Amino acid sequence: MERARLLVVDDEPHQAQQIGQLLRDVEVTAVTSGVEAVEVAAGAGDRAFDVVLLDYYMPEMGGEEVLRALRQRGVDARVIVMSGRQPGEVAVEAMRLGAFDFISKPLNRAELRLRVERALRDHRAAARARPPADGTQRRPRKSDVIIGGGTWIKDLYERISMVAPTDVTVAIFGESGTGKELVARTIHALSQRYESPFVVVNCAAIPENLLEDELFGHVKGAFTDATKDREGLFAAAHTGTLFLDEIGEMPLSLQVKLLRVLQSQEFRRIGDDRDTKVDVRLITATNRDLEQAVAAGVFRQDLYYRINVFPLHLPPLRERAEDIPLLAHHFLLKHRAKVAKRVEGFTPEAMAKLCAYDFPGNVRELENTVHHALVMAQSEYIAPEDVRVTPSRAPARSGIDLSRPFRDLKREVVARFERAYTEEVLAAHQGNIAAAARTAGMDRKNLWALVKKYGIDVDAYRAGKG
Incomplete structure (x- = not known):
């Protein structure tokens, strides 16, 4: 395959040298001005760039103008904006102008490689213009970007970069709505299995008596309604990734069978008399404390050790409130077309109201709140009265953890x-x-x-x- 072509736009020449050292398998071209960047990118012809790394704050022609010019000149490269100042505000504006992604300075090798890899795969998949065969196999979506700033996101990308290229089982821990499935999709998209299926199973959403059939399938005649053979989701995920969400809800009887699949990479359909080999990478997620579940006897200790090889812990939104403005604008851009309104942003008072709320439902609740505010908005900017949140309640005196179901x-x-x-x-x-x-x-x-x-x-x- 032809080497990827990357255009680095930064008025500091040493930055391009650093990026070239970090990304040795990519052909890097460097320019030091926005004007030169537009001319080089637009005039590349058959040697078009796959990705543009664009510094936002530059003299003469800044990042905002460059983004507009690239769009006007029909440059198809994925643009990743870089900035060391006001990362939240820059990321919001960059996304509004069509940037694919954002990365804050100083650059982190793992985060840079993963974000460039995502952009590169997205660009090449779009160029192939090959529609997915079904709902489980698709190219990474722009909405799959993990939104956040600060050290926590760099640490997360560092760990993702370690584990994504391997077949190691990953366990993702975090409260409901913190983005566990998004992290799982990112790991899959950056793995060697990215062109194979990514299959999601919510263990809490499927009745206990049906979950075994969903996972492993059955043969004709296995039970009264089994009129034909049926493949389960393990078979559907063959050569790809199976994401078991809410694994803490899996009944003990099925935990034994899952443990066997992890140990031998084979399973048996209901009613079958032979085993089926499967090549699947497993990622699990839960909002429960599995160590407590093991102590309570509702989760097998041996299975816990099997799935907890490489744990990832996602912080609740209340512990990274500085990301609320960035996330809110991301969801505004994502949903405003659905309400057929040209809403440009939030008034300072509306944003302050969002930032003062704890969001017990985390990022998912914030997304729903922004979507509702878009429906209610009567002008170009969402006002405080459009934001439907109530003051956070004091902790319950009983000591019961109300964040859990x-x-x-x-x-x-x-x-x-x-x-x-x-x-x-x-x-x-x-x-x-x-x-x-x-x-x-x-x-x-x-x-x-x-x-x-x-x-x-x-x-x-x-x-x-x-």
Whole structure:
């Protein structure tokens, strides 16, 4: 394949030299003025550039003017804007003018390589003009960019750069709405599997009795409604990436089967008498504390160790409030065409109202809030009355974590009670299942089910060690 061509536009010559050293596998052309950049990019002909790295603050012709001129001259390269000053404001304006991405100075090798790689793949995929075969296989979208500034985003890109080229299992932790699927898509898009399927499974959205069939499939006759063979999502993700969202909700019975796939790279469809080999990279995500789930007996410890090879932790939006203006403008540009309004931005008062809110639903809640504000807006700028947020509530006195769903909390409480009660009643009867079941007022089979569910060693109680 022909080497990628990168145009670096920066009035400081040493910056181009640094970028050339960081990106040795890319053909780098450097210019030191905006005027020269427009002429070189527009006159490249058959040697057109794939990506332009553009410094925003330059004398004479600045980044804003260069972006406008490149668009007017029909330059098709993906433009990544660079700036060391006012990164939030610059990124907002750059996106509005059609930039593909933004990176803050000083440049970080890992972040630079990943952002250039994304832009390059997007440009080449568009040039091929090949529509995706289905909803799971597609080129990276511009909306897949991880939006943020400061050190946390550079640290995240550093870790993504380490793990993306490998087939290592990744576990993404973070509250609901923090962008776990977006990070998973980024890892896939920057891996060697990027042209293969990226398949998403939300373990919490599929009923427990259907999840096994969804994951592994079945053969004809496996059950009453199985009128034909059906491939599961593991088979659909073959040679690609399977993203298991909310893996903490997966029932224990399926956790065993998932563990086997991770260990042997093979699975068995429901009703089948032979195993199927599969080549899949697994990425998981959860908003739960899996260590607590392991302690409560609702998540297998061996599976936890298998999936937690390379953990990534995403901060909640309240811990990176400085990103709210950048994210808000990103969502404004993303959704304004849907409401058929030419809304240009936010009034200072409206932005202040957004920044003063904690957003317990994180980035997803912010996106919905901006979308709603666009619908309500009556002028070119979103006003405070268009922003529907309420003051953040004080923490609950009970100490209950209200950021987590009711079902999650209830499940953990019930699991802790079941395990503690089972251990107590067995200890009281020295491991005698029949006597313990009578005291508990339950059938022996049900008590045995609890013993197996939580891996309790009955013999230890019989030996007087409980």
